[in-house]
Amino acid sequence: MSEQLPQDSIGLVSPQIFRFDEPLELASGKTLPTYELVVETYGELNDQRTNAVLVCHALSGNHHAAGYHSTDDKKAGWWNHYIGPGKPIDTDKFFVVSLNNLGGCHGSTGPASINPETGKVWGNTFPHIRVRDWVQSQARLADRLGITKWAAVVGGSLGAMQCMRWALEYPERVDHCVVIASAMKLTAQNIAFNETARRAILADPQFFDGDYINHKSVPESGLAIARMIGHLTYLSDDGMGKKFGRELRSGSFERGKEDPVEFQIESYLRYQGETFSRSFDANTYVLMTRALDYFDLAREYNDDPVAAFDHALCKFLVISFTSDWRFSPERSREIVNALMRADKDVVYAEIESTFGHDAFLIPNQLRYQELFSAYMNKIKV
Amino acid sequence: MSEQLPQDSIGLVSPQIFRFDEPLELASGKTLPTYELVVETYGELNDQRTNAVLVCHALSGNHHAAGYHSTDDKKAGWWNHYIGPGKPIDTDKFFVVSLNNLGGCHGSTGPASINPETGKVWGNTFPHIRVRDWVQSQARLADRLGITKWAAVVGGSLGAMQCMRWALEYPERVDHCVVIASAMKLTAQNIAFNETARRAILADPQFFDGDYINHKSVPESGLAIARMIGHLTYLSDDGMGKKFGRELRSGSFERGKEDPVEFQIESYLRYQGETFSRSFDANTYVLMTRALDYFDLAREYNDDPVAAFDHALCKFLVISFTSDWRFSPERSREIVNALMRADKDVVYAEIESTFGHDAFLIPNQLRYQELFSAYMNKIKV
Numbered sequence: 001m002s003e004q005l006p007q008d009s010i011g012l013v014s015p016q017i018f019r020f021d022e023p024l025e026l027a028s029g030k031t032l033p034t035y036e037l038v039v040e041t042y043g044e045l046n047d048q049r050t051n052a053v054l055v056c057h058a059l060s061g062n063h064h065a066a067g068y069h070s071t072d073d074k075k076a077g078w079w080n081h082y083i084g085p086g087k088p089i090d091t092d093k094f095f096v097v098s099l100n101n102l103g104g105c106h107g108s109t110g111p112a113s114i115n116p117e118t119g120k121v122w123g124n125t126f127p128h129i130r131v132r133d134w135v136q137s138q139a140r141l142a143d144r145l146g147i148t149k150w151a152a153v154v155g156g157s158l159g160a161m162q163c164m165r166w167a168l169e170y171p172e173r174v175d176h177c178v179v180i181a182s183a184m185k186l187t188a189q190n191i192a193f194n195e196t197a198r199r200a201i202l203a204d205p206q207f208f209d210g211d212y213i214n215h216k217s218v219p220e221s222g223l224a225i226a227r228m229i230g231h232l233t234y235l236s237d238d239g240m241g242k243k244f245g246r247e248l249r250s251g252s253f254e255r256g257k258e259d260p261v262e263f264q265i266e267s268y269l270r271y272q273g274e275t276f277s278r279s280f281d282a283n284t285y286v287l288m289t290r291a292l293d294y295f296d297l298a299r300e301y302n303d304d305p306v307a308a309f310d311h312a313l314c315k316f317l318v319i320s321f322t323s324d325w326r327f328s329p330e331r332s333r334e335i336v337n338a339l340m341r342a343d344k345d346v347v348y349a350e351i352e353s354t355f356g357h358d359a360f361l362i363p364n365q366l367r368y369q370e371l372f373s374a375y376m377n378k379i380k381v
Numbered sequence: 382m383s384e385q386l387p388q389d390s391i392g393l394v395s396p397q398i399f400r401f402d403e404p405l406e407l408a409s410g411k412t413l414p415t416y417e418l419v420v421e422t423y424g425e426l427n428d429q430r431t432n433a434v435l436v437c438h439a440l441s442g443n444h445h446a447a448g449y450h451s452t453d454d455k456k457a458g459w460w461n462h463y464i465g466p467g468k469p470i471d472t473d474k475f476f477v478v479s480l481n482n483l484g485g486c487h488g489s490t491g492p493a494s495i496n497p498e499t500g501k502v503w504g505n506t507f508p509h510i511r512v513r514d515w516v517q518s519q520a521r522l523a524d525r526l527g528i529t530k531w532a533a534v535v536g537g538s539l540g541a542m543q544c545m546r547w548a549l550e551y552p553e554r555v556d557h558c559v560v561i562a563s564a565m566k567l568t569a570q571n572i573a574f575n576e577t578a579r580r581a582i583l584a585d586p587q588f589f590d591g592d593y594i595n596h597k598s599v600p601e602s603g604l605a606i607a608r609m610i611g612h613l614t615y616l617s618d619d620g621m622g623k624k625f626g627r628e629l630r631s632g633s634f635e636r637g638k639e640d641p642v643e644f645q646i647e648s649y650l651r652y653q654g655e656t657f658s659r660s661f662d663a664n665t666y667v668l669m670t671r672a673l674d675y676f677d678l679a680r681e682y683n684d685d686p687v688a689a690f691d692h693a694l695c696k697f698l699v700i701s702f703t704s705d706w707r708f709s710p711e712r713s714r715e716i717v718n719a720l721m722r723a724d725k726d727v728v729y730a731e732i733e734s735t736f737g738h739d740a741f742l743i744p745n746q747l748r749y750q751e752l753f754s755a756y757m758n759k760i761k762v
Contacts, residue, residue: 027636029637192613196609196650221584229610266576294642325706
């Protein structure tokens, strides 16, 4: 049956659950008594355990980064074009580890899970999670898998923030750090977009202050609007113009008609919002956007990114995309400048693209693919 | 008492209501049987009636463009810095006419008005309004005031769209057309932002499909989110960074604390949204954003802007602002290019500014002010 799946994909994959009974102390001071992480791995760990790559997901991502869950599966994992045999993260060479982060809604412990101390759904009582908490939980996962050192930690956007934090918190456990379409901290504008999205969720009467599960309710409409805001800002003006322009889906501008006119872009966005709202947890969305807002790489290093990166021992690849206006190339150049001043080994590429922030997920961008491959191919394992 | 008002303002002003009993046929084919427009005028109409300037407002504007309604009034009209004695639109020279557009919520007939045919609030049955309908209603207002020809029609954003439409629909009635921070049509991204804002309003259960007045309800929360989306996209990334950065309003990032952290930008935006939602009508917001989305200057001219502007007889001033990303300088350059190819008299200025789209409203931008003044001063009346 697996012949039906594309030959260049890793094929069928299955998630595994890892349970951790040792309490995890969070940056907030709260403690998670126990927790589970859902994990997928692709490729084989070599005997020396030196070929492991950690893939960190972004805001709405999950552990299912590559391959298919069944032969009927129409959609592959979210980074399937970049993980697989012969792909940039080559599964013939690397052992790839991809997990759903703590606080997620795809199988790892999160707001929709049961709090073991109360026997009730965590809901709005789930503790705040920061990027460093994810990194700590990922380090424990590495221990469990017997991985002392990652050949590379790789991620885009919020995922890349985890990678940078790895390089600072566990310098001796990272060989290469791949930072795609990211920033050392969000700008006020970025925070404002996230806050507006959160506000749409919080304002939905079905949200019940985050306690919607106990109310047998789902704040679909608020989450859909939040996603519309996110999705639209992850695309570029040019890219949307090329794809949708001012094409109409229904109605007409003819004189004398009062058909409600609907533009293609409107129905597209609404569809994206509605689909997302049926598969994602609202509390997780709030939690993830807050982690994104709160992240500030150099905060604990006197706001000096050079002093921060001074702790790193790994090599860096930094990639940005020209039309990405939420994590603009300027933000990546700030990372590169700090790395250079800290005397680190860094390769930087600014990729021409019309796909905005989403570019890091989108296939068939030749230069991105080649550059990413070339870097990963040179990594010694 | 009026000594308390700033000397350079036009001082105390009063709105007037103009009632129109002749039905207005709209572009949609529907007809408004009667309607009222609320209007303010500043300065004196000269004997030859050649010094009249029409000011057209944008999305959330109204007729109160300059001066004060009382000596206790803390806030002047929305364009007070640009209209008054010695200001760019000099009330010592010009007779300025400023109205609240049809469909508005500040005194002109709109969705919150009573439909004379039913005796009930129009609400969601108020007809769709297009930019050309506003222009037609403004032309009737001009007739009523005895103004055959405007010395200038002036506006920013959606206001400037009305000015351009004036130049095409009533070429013999316009001497100068001042187009600030505008576009010949919105891009897909711009429509997407408007649609997301509308969605927030429509999703508010207090909206009741636009029939909230009959339900004695106000969709404040949806309107607040819509305004947050709008407001934040009318500012620039740089400008917000300079004003707010990552400053906290409350909470702390100290380890071991789970205070909810709030950034300044979050509370600022929320305040803007909440204030707006208490003073603006949700149906009007939906109506205005649709008029904005539907506007397409050259649609009826075979999508050829040169053919469109060919009809104009006036001179043009076009102004854009470098950090305006919703109505970017590129959009203004498209207008200027079409005007040049149509062999029209046009002056274009791209003003350095960090204020984004809002720049056209913001005082003390010296180059903008001087250029605007210089142009208006040369107009012969």
